[in-house]
Amino acid sequence: MSKKCSYFLETPPRDYSFLGFYQYRRQQSDFTFSFRKEALKLKSDLNELMNDDSEEVKTAVSHLLHNYKNHRERYHDVRVFWNEIESSTVNSNLHLDKVRTARTVMHGTRNLIKTAIKEIDRTLKPDESLVSNNKLDDDDVTPSRKKQRTDAEFPPSTSVQTSTIFKPDNVSTEELGDDEEIKFDLTNISMELKCEPVVKWEIGCINITDRFRCYQEDVLKKAEREGLKYENIYELLALSSIMVLCWPCPYPMFTNQEWEEITKTNPYIISEPPLPPEISSSLRDAVNRYLIGGFVFMERGNTELNKMVALMFNNLYYGIPEVAPSKLSEEEHCEMFIYPIARSFRKSKKEHELKLNRANVGSKTRPDLSCTVNGVPILNSEFKPLGCTPLQRKKDKLKVQLKARKSINQQLKSKRGPGEAVMFLNMGDSMESFFMDLKYDGLYRSWSFLTTKLVVDKATIPLAGFAISHFMALEERVEKIAKDFKYRSSQFTPPAQMSFVRKLPDSPQVKMLLH
Structure with a gap:
């Protein structure tokens, strides 16, 4: 025990x-x-x-x-116990808040007094102020006057209601970030697009490489003309040679019929249910007991897999709230909704181990769920809790695709393969996974794998089977890629695949996302 x-x-x-x-x-x-x-x-x-x-x-x-x-x-005794604990905690926090507030008010008041004095000076001596701005050299201004004239001080029109003791509005900050233009070194991208691909992707009469190259050229012109923002995610990825194969089709150069023909070639399609019938049946029985108001508990079976799934379901059910909270911290979100159904895989006797809260080498940020083999991340993930903003979703979708692209380049450089990477995204109550490969010249294909909903409260517990199956299927395929990479020799990958690699476009925002 x-x-x-x-x-x-x-x-x-x-x-x-x-x-x-x-x-x-x-x-x-x-x-x-x-x-x-x-x-x-x-x-x-x-x-x-x-x-x-x-x-x-x-x-x-x-x-x-x-x-x-x-x-x-x-239970009255439990209620009294926790009321006393929380009461003492609240009183302690109130005392600290009073001290912080007093300090903040004193600081804000001091700045307001300085601003008021400057405003009076400007009002009484406008001509002198004008002369000071236009005629005096730096040597004529005393150090104390220089120090006062900083951006941290209030402008003349600032009122008490907008002093520094108030924080900026979160919505305006979000909108400002959404309007940020993503800068790329367009010259290098233009030179790459002028090189004719050696190995092209074609399905029947559809030359996918040529059509995507035309799309990239159109995106390049748009970037030169008006710039690209985070909302232009597929266009940003196209400049990074990444093509996302998902529904609905994000590219205007394909008809729906052509896109269906293309996506049917997805090498990562699931052919069989991830969970055996007997385990799926046990899950349904547990859910049905919830629906009729019975005692909810999934019985463990005789197999290790059955025991593991039962542990995941029971941990999940007794940890989720009756009603999903509107907003949580990332750690609370993962602890409540993700870890119960992901942590059990860490005990599996595989060639790799899924890691929770571990940073990749050379990265300042940590993925919440990762698989790293010989220093190269095979699985990259990004998590955002309930209540996350649209901008956060866009940034993480862009980030996880770029990380997978980087991982493929690292694999090919170190062991010349296999040239595959896995992505997992949890944005609020949505779970998405993708697989990326590099089989054709300058074309990183990002295949949609699974999209399911996360169990976030008791009302969504019937979705538990889909959430658990998502992780089961993902873990199985991560294992295959990790094993291939771990025991691979460079002779197993054709040297020609090295010519497919493209350098990551030079961009300050991209560098910030990846580190």
């Missing part, structure tokens, strides 16, 4: 209780003072204990799980 269950190790099963658990946790150094986090920990411990060999333990734990829902409101 793991260390996190120490309360249950030291307590007889007949004495298990919600209050006893919280009182024990209160004495531990890692107590979080958060009911939500401690309740999630309790739920995780209980689910793990359901796998215990002792029938007495499982009976006691089953009783707690049955009464877990709304247990704070149902």
Whole structure:
């Protein structure tokens, strides 16, 4: 039994209780003072204990799980315990807020007084001010006057309501970022587009390489004429030689019939359900019990896969809220919705290991879910919680595609293959995955793999099977690519594939996204 269950190790099963658990946790150094986090920990411990060999333990734990829902409101002693904890925390925070507010007001008042004095000076001596601006050299101005004239001070029209003690409006900041022009070294891109591709992608009478090259040339002219912004994501990716194969078709040079013919060649299409029929049936039974108001718990079967899926489902169900919150931090979002169905894969005996909260080498930011082999990321992911903004979604969609492109170049440079990378995106309650390859000259193909919804509250628990299947299918294919790369020798990849590689366009915004 793991260390996190120490309360249950030291307590007889007949004495298990919600209050006893919280009182024990209160004495531990890692107590979080958060009911939500401690309740999630309790739920995780209980689910793990359901796998215990002792029938007495499982009976006691089953009783707690049955009464877990709304247990704070149902049990007076638990409610009193947490009310006291939260009351003391609130009082402490209020004291700190008062100190911070006092300091902020004093700082803002001091700046306002300086601004008022300057305004009076300008009003009483306009001619002198004018002469000072037009005729005096820097040597005639004293250091103290120089210091006062900074951008940090208020302009003459600034009022008390717009002083620095107030933060800028988030919406305006979002709009400003959305209007940011993405700068590329268009000269180098233009020179690359003038080179005739050696190996082209053709399906029947559709020359995809030539049509995409014409699209790239049109995008280049648009970038020179009016610039590109984050909303032009497919055009930005086209300048990076990335073609996204998804529905609806994002490119005007293909008809729907042609696009259907192209996307049918997707080498990553799933031919069989990721979950065996018996496990899918157990999942449906657990969901059906929820729909009729019964006790929701997925029984573990005899196989390791069945036990793993049961653990994921039970952790997920007892960790999600009744109603999805409108906004969460990224860490809270992952802890509540992602980790319960992704963490179990870390125990699988594979050629690789999926990592949570680990940074890639050479990157200052960390992906929430990654697979790295020999220093090269095979899987890249980006997460944004519920309540994320449209601009955040656009940036992450662009970022994860560029990271996959970079990964392919690293693979080909180090081991000449396999030239494949995996992407996972969780934006709010949506989950998308893509696979990128490089089989033709200067054409990084990004294939849509799966799109499913994330379980974010009790009402969406019927979607749990799709969410778990998404991770299962993704992990299986990541394993194949990781194994291929790990044991690959350079002789297995045709040297001609090295000529397909294109350098990442020089762009300050792209560099910032990738580091």
